[in-house]
Amino acid sequence: MVGTVVFLGQVFPPNEMFANNSPLAYDFSSLMSNEFSNINLTCAGNNLIPSGPTYTDIANQVCTLQGAITGTDLVVGSDYISKTFSYFPKDIWRNFGIILAFTLLFLVLNGLLSEVILYGASGRTITFFQKENKERKALNAALAKKRSERKRGDTHDSEAEKLSIESKRVLTWEALNYDVPVKGKKLRLLKDIYGYVKPGELTALMGASGAGKTTLLDVLANRKNVGVITGDVLIDAKPRGIEFQRGTAYCEQIDVHEDTQTVREALRFSAYLRQPYHVSKEEKDAYVEQVISLLEMEGIADAEIGNPVVGLSVAERKRVTIGVELAAKPELLLFLDEPSSGILYLISL
């Protein structure tokens, strides 16, 4: 009951609009009636008129509470609430019946509608597209042409070659330990880990849940601000500097996006802010088109990202996440946390 009030906001008082449609009103009415029907209120102090130390005879005083009877300072609880709030104790079980009927109605509706409406399914949902203007029309035409070429196999893997990442830098880690303080003691989450990531290689990080996969990823990406990290994490034999995170991209497990943006806008936003300032806008835009083509997002480039109910599906959102990170042109490393699990962020939050 408290929960419902907190989340729904308000109980409509009786005799007002909506009151008869709200299960909560009947609910509250019954509770109040039940509470008040067993008590008698005693009028005292300021509720009596006139009041004061010299007025001692109740026959000459009147109680100001609603439902009071002249000549007595007792107010019957049920009279009080029926006069004040129009809650009638005789309605308790009628209200109970109404609530049951409401429950049944909603359950039946829920059952029926869930058959008809697909809510937040991972399959196709409704997607809105931005209207093409001249620029977007040209870009989409170019993408479509590239796509059909790829389908025919004329330019096999050509876009992978075009999208070249020149960096040859290597990330290595040696004797990596990570301790966090837990209740005054140190808990070792990562123990003596050696490894490296080279350009052009796809490295998998596996293990049982709770083994510290995400922790290791976060430690390597320099995203931990609690605990003590010992051991060497080096880029080209040099420690990570302040610019380290600029050179890396990190796709989190949860896909967080600005709902109202289109895919192309989201990628461009990332490219404008995260690629070096001296790179021209045209170059950045061209790079974004390459990323769209690489991730095979030609069909959804102008689609509004939206939410999983109205907008892109879970798999498409994951692709956008990767695209946004790629658009930043990470020259060092791309981190991904469980890219294939596809958690619906609405549910996981």
Add this chain to the structure above:
Amino acid sequence: MDSQSAYNIIRFLRKLAQAGQAILCTIHQPNDSLFEQFDRLLLLQRGGQTVYFGEIGEDACVLRDYFKRNGAVCPPHNNPAEFMLEAIGAGSRPRVGDRDWADIWRDSPELEEVKKQITRLKDERKAAPLDLKAGKGEYATPLMYQIKVVLRRMNLTFWRSPNYGIFRHVCC
């Protein structure tokens, strides 16, 4: 996500790696075809200890070989990813063998090789010419430019969510 979409995502990553990107990716129980796409594996067990770091190889042969030498033979048609998680006791069954897999790794010639390789890589990169294009400073773009771009996006967002604006001005 269905397995087709999951496979697609990993396929994109494969493409990226081919273009020269370095990628590190956590993954939860991949199936056969997904697992094959990866070059290298870092396997952790409970407590953040390494069980294996190294190549996977064609049809996971390098990985299978390592486990075989240490007493866990993977049947040829089993999913190697699933098999090794079971073998180290990450699944529902107890681990294979009486020695802790982290201890086995600590004494293995493979770890020695990894350490040597790391030293080699570091030396190689020290000798390489300095990359002058690499950016300095924490942010890629100046503050004023950042403010401009973010403001533009924010305004666009407000413009595209009229409910919010109308409600704010009319109602309260």
